[in-house]
Amino acid sequence: MNCSKHIESQAIAKCKICGAGVCKECASKTALLKSDFGVLCPDCFNKKLDLLSDFYWEDKRKRKIRMIISIITYCLGIFFILGSIISHYYDMVLAIIIGVVLCGFYTGLTWRNVAQQAHEEEELRNGPTYVITEDGIEKEDAFWMKIVFFVIGTAIGVIYTPIRIIIDAIGISKDKRYLSEFATAKIK
Ligand SMILES: [Zn+2]
Ligand SMILES: [Zn+2]
Numbered sequence: 001m002n003c004s005k006h007i008e009s010q011a012i013a014k015c016k017i018c019g020a021g022v023c024k025e026c027a028s029k030t031a032l033l034k035s036d037f038g039v040l041c042p043d044c045f046n047k048k049l050d051l052l053s054d055f056y057w058e059d060k061r062k063r064k065i066r067m068i069i070s071i072i073t074y075c076l077g078i079f080f081i082l083g084s085i086i087s088h089y090y091d092m093v094l095a096i097i098i099g100v101v102l103c104g105f106y107t108g109l110t111w112r113n114v115a116q117q118a119h120e121e122e123e124l125r126n127g128p129t130y131v132i133t134e135d136g137i138e139k140e141d142a143f144w145m146k147i148v149f150f151v152i153g154t155a156i157g158v159i160y161t162p163i164r165i166i167i168d169a170i171g172i173s174k175d176k177r178y179l180s181e182f183a184t185a186k187i188k
Pocket of ligand 1: 016017018020040041042043044045
């Protein structure tokens with residue numbers, strides 16, 4: 001079998017995706033993804049690079065948004081907490097609560113969503129439960145469970161948010177490195 005790109009060259013391997021012949025030169029050009037996908041022909045290699053680039057581009061975008069929101073809300077939160085303590089603000093407790101919620105709300109929201117998901121799965125398995133309230137019969141929607149999860153998540157978020165900001169910053173620089181690596185590796 002010969003290479004699908006270089007008809008004159010002997011193929012040394014088959015493309016793991018389309019089965020086309022891959023010569024030594026093509027194999028060395030597409031070696032970047034070999035450890036993850038096996039030997040690829042130039043066409044499949046380029047397609048894989050495009051898919052991977054999309055993935056890392058999206059990852060970078062998500063991390064950036066989360067990081068920017070987190071930095072802003074965390075700084076605001078710390079400002080509320082420290083500001084009220086330093087200035088002996090008359091409603092210090094309220095200011096501190098607002099500050100804590102600002103610092104940890106992103107994590108709190110994630111935890112609340114976990115509770116929501118667990119509730120939905122429970123409903124799928126056993127059907128909805130109904131409760132009798134002042135307004136009649138209502139579907140149970142795990143209101144308090146979500147509140148409790150939000151509060152726990154928020155408290156954890158006060159400590160975890162700066163760590164997540166660092167993790168995201170590292171993630172963004174990794175994404176950037178992969179993206180530039182893929183851009184230069186693409187075969188024209
Ligand atoms: Zn192929
Ligand atoms: Zn070739």
